[in-house]
Amino acid sequence: MIKYAVGLTGLIIWLFILHILKKSKLNFWHFLFGSAGAFILMLIFLQPVLTQPLARIVALLASIPGKIAGVYSAHYKYGVIFVESSAGAISLKIDFECSGIIEIIAYLSLLMFYQVYTVYERIYVGVLGVIGMVLANALRITVICLIIYFGGIDMYYIAHTFVGRFVFYGLSVMLYFYVFTKPQIIKQKVGSFSYDSDK
Known part of the structure; x- marks a missing residue:
């Protein structure tokens, strides 16, 4: 209360x-x-309410490549992915940090007050951006699982801390560029010039 x-x-x-x-x-x-x-x-x-549903969605999306290739499985109801390699098995829990909720909230917070877009454009770009970040996060989890499957559970730290984050934040930077930086540059008023020979 x-x-x-x-x-x-x-x-x-x-x-x-x-x-x-x-x-x-x-x-x-x-x-x-x-x-x-x-x-x-x-x-x-919103974070306490949306974290678990988002973790389930990410686990479900990340489970698709694993199920097709038969290299790992997901219990997406609980946000858990089970990876079994030749060197052992490991369970990955998609929690608050791995769900991508913080990054999505940060993206929406900036977009809400970004006046380059109209209200309708912000809604449209917001929905597309959230979908893009969820897919990028699912790709990150997929990459982590594949590295563990082929490299063993000893590769977990490198896969999660370095490779996975590089994939996710690399894609996030691209999203931020196309959503925030590029439209700002395009919509700026830029003066024109000409050479004397062009007159």
């Missing part, structure tokens, strides 16, 4: 400050404060 009371109070204060920043036309601070506030609020209220 206290959590929701504090959250509601924080939401009201956040909305009030956002209103002041918008009226003052302080666009940078409106974006910064809005994104940070949205991230914190979603982390408090």
Whole structure:
């Protein structure tokens, strides 16, 4: 009860400050404060609810290549993937960190206050971005499982800490570029110039 009371109070204060920043036309601070506030609020209220369903979806998607190739299996109801290699077996639990919920919340928080897009464009790009991040995360888990299957359970640390993160965050950087950086460059007003010989 206290959590929701504090959250509601924080939401009201956040909305009030956002209103002041918008009226003052302080666009940078409106974006910064809005994104940070949205991230914190979603982390408090949505993360506990969405982590387990998201883990199940990621486990289900990651299980498809493993099932086709017959190299690992998933109990996606519990968000668990079972990998058996020649050197032993290991169970991978897709938890809070591996579900990708933090990265998805961060992405949506930034997009909510990114004024380059219209409201409808933000909804459209938001949905596509979330789908892309879920697929990227499923690919990360798939890569980790394949490395463990072919390299043994001793490869778990390298697969999870380095290779898997490189795959996921590499794809995330590409997503951020096409969603945030490229549209900003395209929509900027750039002056034109010409040479005297062109006149």
